[in-house]
Amino acid sequence: MTDDLRQSIAAALAREDAHNCGYDHGFVDKYGIDPETDGIIDAVLNAVQPELDELQENACVLRALRRHRDTAEAEVKRLTERADRVRSLHPYNEDAGYCDLCSNHGDITWPCATVKALDGPDETAEEA
Numbered sequence: 001m002t003d004d005l006r007q008s009i010a011a012a013l014a015r016e017d018a019h020n021c022g023y024d025h026g027f028v029d030k031y032g033i034d035p036e037t038d039g040i041i042d043a044v045l046n047a048v049q050p051e052l053d054e055l056q057e058n059a060c061v062l063r064a065l066r067r068h069r070d071t072a073e074a075e076v077k078r079l080t081e082r083a084d085r086v087r088s089l090h091p092y093n094e095d096a097g098y099c100d101l102c103s104n105h106g107d108i109t110w111p112c113a114t115v116k117a118l119d120g121p122d123e124t125a126e127e128a
Ligand SMILES: [Zn+2]
Pocket: 089, 090, 091, 099, 100, 101, 102, 103, 112, 113, 114, 115
């Protein structure tokens, strides 16, 4: 990145020098050719290097956070689908007012214990 940045700064200096400002100090549009141009570019980069380093570090942190977010989103999707599959096994019988599946095993309440576990508060949080 720094080499590309050096070339970009050199091109900008040459453009400003020759076209916009009209001073024609002799800046060239490539780094590594003219000591005066190179000196200005190096001074600029030395001044902004701490910020460039921080940006690079932030970019690494951001990539890691995105990976964690993607993993967490995939896990939420997987668990939601699993819960939906379990929930579909426990349909509410509107006529009888209880769970069709659990009523076969003596649980004639609604919501049944399974649906309560899927929809209710996290009991481990209450214990803590
Ligand atoms: Zn049930």
